[in-house]
Amino acid sequence: MDINPDPQQGKRGKLTLAIDVGGTRLKAGLLDATGTMVAGPNRVDTPSRPVPQTVVEALVNLASPLGHFDRISVGFPGVVRAGQVLTAPNLGTADWHHFPLAAALTDKLGKPVRVLNDAEVQGLGVITGKGLECVITLGTGMGFALFQDSRPSPHLELSHHPIHKGKTYDQFIGVAAFKSVGRARWNRRLHRVLANITTLVGFDTLYIGGGNAKQVDIELPSNVKIVSNEAGITGGVRLWDRALDFAFAAGG
Numbered sequence: 192m193d194i195n196p197d198p199q200q201g202k203r204g205k206l207t208l209a210i211d212v213g214g215t216r217l218k219a220g221l222l223d224a225t226g227t228m229v230a231g232p233n234r235v236d237t238p239s240r241p242v243p244q245t246v247v248e249a250l251v252n253l254a255s256p257l258g259h260f261d262r263i264s265v266g267f268p269g270v271v272r273a274g275q276v277l278t279a280p281n282l283g284t285a286d287w288h289h290f291p292l293a294a295a296l297t298d299k300l301g302k303p304v305r306v307l308n309d310a311e312v313q314g315l316g317v318i319t320g321k322g323l324e325c326v327i328t329l330g331t332g333m334g335f336a337l338f339q340d341s342r343p344s345p346h347l348e349l350s351h352h353p354i355h356k357g358k359t360y361d362q363f364i365g366v367a368a369f370k371s372v373g374r375a376r377w378n379r380r381l382h383r384v385l386a387n388i389t390t391l392v393g394f395d396t397l398y399i400g401g402g403n404a405k406q407v408d409i410e411l412p413s414n415v416k417i418v419s420n421e422a423g424i425t426g427g428v429r430l431w432d433r434a435l436d437f438a439f440a441a442g443g
Contacts, residue, residue: 217235
């Protein structure tokens with residue numbers, strides 16, 4: 192499907208359809224070459240049974256009203272390599288394993304697609320590109336990404352590493368934990384998580400995003416910052432920077 196050209200396209204440069212796939216919500220917005228959102232974001236609840244075909248259909252429906260675009264960026268909650276999903280813990284890995292998400296969206300929307308882990312896309316929207324920068328996202332689970340001088344490191348699924356009594360980071364501070372233990376206790380857990388990540392990574396700056404970042408109610412060090420959840424979309428334009436071509440060299 193190719194949408195009619197926008198007469199303002201020449202002024203904006205290439206337009207990017209940026210998609211944020213979440214365990215709770217699906218979002219899509221249209222970005223100009225600077226990363227400014229010029230249409231959207233459109234949002235819809237993630238399907239109750241989020242199998243690939245159903246999610247792809249929902250994403251196509253989100254994209255349709257936004258107008259013309261030249262390329263597509265997708266932030267996905269799991270391990271993605273060469274446009275293919277390897278894990279999807281909050282959507283159902285068994286259903287998504289080896290699903291060619293980039294190719295499926297290109298087939299439906301007729302544009303080239305790049306897919307990256309959602310925390311990495313969020314990070315691309317907020318990092319300064321200086322030093323060792325870490326990003327966590329607090330939502331259905333906990334996303335994690337690491338950048339050295341703007342270059343993303345190989346993806347680490349820290350969220351599925353155990354932190355306390357067999358619980359993973361996802362289980363310890365994900366949305367289900369927040370609802371179960373309440374805000375005060377959840378913040379105490381977050382304090383422990385940040386201490387662990389600080390010891391593990393030794394970052395220069397850490398950014399906290401995601402839907403539950405607004406629930407953070409602890410004193411943060413000067414090098415830990417809360418950032419807008421919209422970066423999960425606006426970071427999408429950065430997937431097409433030439434400096435990131437290496438991340439998609441095998442396809443995507």
